[in-house]
Amino acid sequence: xxxxxxxxxxxxxxxxxxxxxxxxxxxxxxxxxxxxxxxxxxxxxxxxxxxxxxxxxxxxxxxxxxxxxxxxxxxx
Amino acid sequence: xxxxxxxxxxxxxxxxxxxxxxxxxxxxxxxxxxxxxxxxxxxxxxxxxxxxxxxxxxxxxxxxxxxxxxxxxxxxxxxxxxxxxxxxxxxxxxxxxxxxxxxxxxxxxxxxxxxxxxxxxxxxxxxxxxxxxxxxxxxxxxxxxxxxxxxxxxxxxxxxxxxxxxxxxxxxxxxxxxxxxxxxxxxxxxxxxxxxxxxxxxxxxxxxxxxxxxxxxxxxxxxxxxxxxxxxxxxxxxxxxxxxxxxxxxxxxxxxxxxxxxxxxxxxxxxxxxxxxxxxxxxxxxxxxxxxxxxxxxxxxxxxxxxxxxxxxxxxxxxxxxxxxxxxxxxxxxxxxxxxxxxxxxxx
Numbered sequence: 001x002x003x004x005x006x007x008x009x010x011x012x013x014x015x016x017x018x019x020x021x022x023x024x025x026x027x028x029x030x031x032x033x034x035x036x037x038x039x040x041x042x043x044x045x046x047x048x049x050x051x052x053x054x055x056x057x058x059x060x061x062x063x064x065x066x067x068x069x070x071x072x073x074x075x076x
Numbered sequence: 077x078x079x080x081x082x083x084x085x086x087x088x089x090x091x092x093x094x095x096x097x098x099x100x101x102x103x104x105x106x107x108x109x110x111x112x113x114x115x116x117x118x119x120x121x122x123x124x125x126x127x128x129x130x131x132x133x134x135x136x137x138x139x140x141x142x143x144x145x146x147x148x149x150x151x152x153x154x155x156x157x158x159x160x161x162x163x164x165x166x167x168x169x170x171x172x173x174x175x176x177x178x179x180x181x182x183x184x185x186x187x188x189x190x191x192x193x194x195x196x197x198x199x200x201x202x203x204x205x206x207x208x209x210x211x212x213x214x215x216x217x218x219x220x221x222x223x224x225x226x227x228x229x230x231x232x233x234x235x236x237x238x239x240x241x242x243x244x245x246x247x248x249x250x251x252x253x254x255x256x257x258x259x260x261x262x263x264x265x266x267x268x269x270x271x272x273x274x275x276x277x278x279x280x281x282x283x284x285x286x287x288x289x290x291x292x293x294x295x296x297x298x299x300x301x302x303x304x305x306x307x308x309x310x311x312x313x314x315x316x317x318x319x320x321x322x323x324x325x326x327x328x329x330x331x332x333x334x335x336x337x338x339x340x341x342x343x344x345x346x347x348x349x350x351x352x353x354x355x356x357x358x359x360x361x362x363x364x365x366x367x368x369x370x371x372x373x374x375x376x377x378x379x380x381x382x383x384x385x386x387x388x389x390x391x392x393x394x395x396x397x398x399x400x401x402x403x404x405x406x407x408x409x410x411x412x413x414x415x416x417x418x419x420x421x422x423x424x
Contacts, residue, residue: 014113049139
């Protein structure tokens with residue numbers, strides 16, 4: 001289980017979702033992906049994408065303008 | 077086929093694709109969705125940028141629809157490939173810069189590639205004959221199917237009974253008798269079917285879900301192409317056309333002025349790429365200057381920007397100018413242009 005990071009700042013949805021989706025394809029089940037975004041829409045869109053595709057959002061943290069969404073990778 | 081048939085649905089986030097999925101799910105087909113991001117999708121962008129909209133719920137309708145239907149959704153970035161579709165459409169543009177027919181062919185072709193790579197059996201869409209003036213006509217539907225090389229494996233469940241039989245029907249993967257014969261612009265059959273399926277909430281995008289169908293946006297994009305002498309663009313170009321007032325006082329430059337805090341914040345991210353200016357003596361917006369400008373041009377741009385500050389009715393507004401590639405800003409003291417001094421044709 002490894003932790004990976006993805007910088008999706010300044011990208012508007014759905015680009016943070018697309019970047020996370022493409023990155024998760026390269027990761028193993030149980031890995032953690034921390035996505036840093038600035039578009040508030042990502043707070044809804046990434047969890048929705050995770051729910052329908054079998055991954056789990058374990059934490060959403062806001063630091064100044066950054067939104068950090070931690071995803072536990074599920075089955076492919 | 078003994079195994080469960082697998083189909084990929086083009087999901088826009090609207091009601092029609094939602095209904096088409098439901099119709100095939102009811103026949104036992106395994107469905108997954110695909111959604112293409114061209115950069116011109118309206119989906120959430122304006123809300124994300126504009127401060128005044130930030131209290132409204134933000135959701136991506138394609139994702140929301142997929143969750144309601146219990147299907148996986150694959151969102152594909154086609155920004156680069158889409159440039160050829162937009163700049164050189166074989167079937168031309170619609171009322172604005174919308175290349176709907178070529179766009180549909182492109183998306184079905186991409187879905188076909190995805191289908192082959194992922195071991196799916198056919199593609200389907202929520203199209204209805206006569207629903208859209210360009211891409212959803214009985215005469216144009218076969219063009220889309222042929223151009224994308226998928227005519228045998230492209231099903232339109234909502235109007236299939238009005239179209240020639242396709243492979244999924246002939247092979248018995250779906251029962252043609254249980255497909256539909258919707259036709260025309262009326263939404264009543266869709267609304268009735270939505271009620272039958274128990275959908276009490278769905279997106280009804282007015283005027284489509286693409287900025288290219290929007291007249292004001294198309295004017296700005298056409299202006300960008302004219303000024304460049306080519307139809308080149310990148311993602312930043314098309315994002316910036318979605319924000320601010322665009323004023324072109326001279327052929328060789330335009331001024332992009334934020335209309336509210338959310339737009340100013342968004343444009344702030346582009347400061348390093350553009351000469352930019354803002355008022356220091358009064359509250360006012362951030363402005364980006366697109367083009368190579370002389371000191372005379374900067375003076376004019378500053379007068380225009382001053383017009384949109386709280387000092388618009390005064391005789392003096394200080395504007396700080398930050399030139400691209402020059403870290404030292406300087407200040408111009410200008411008289412704001414009066415409303416009548418900005419000709420209507422400068423506004424894009």
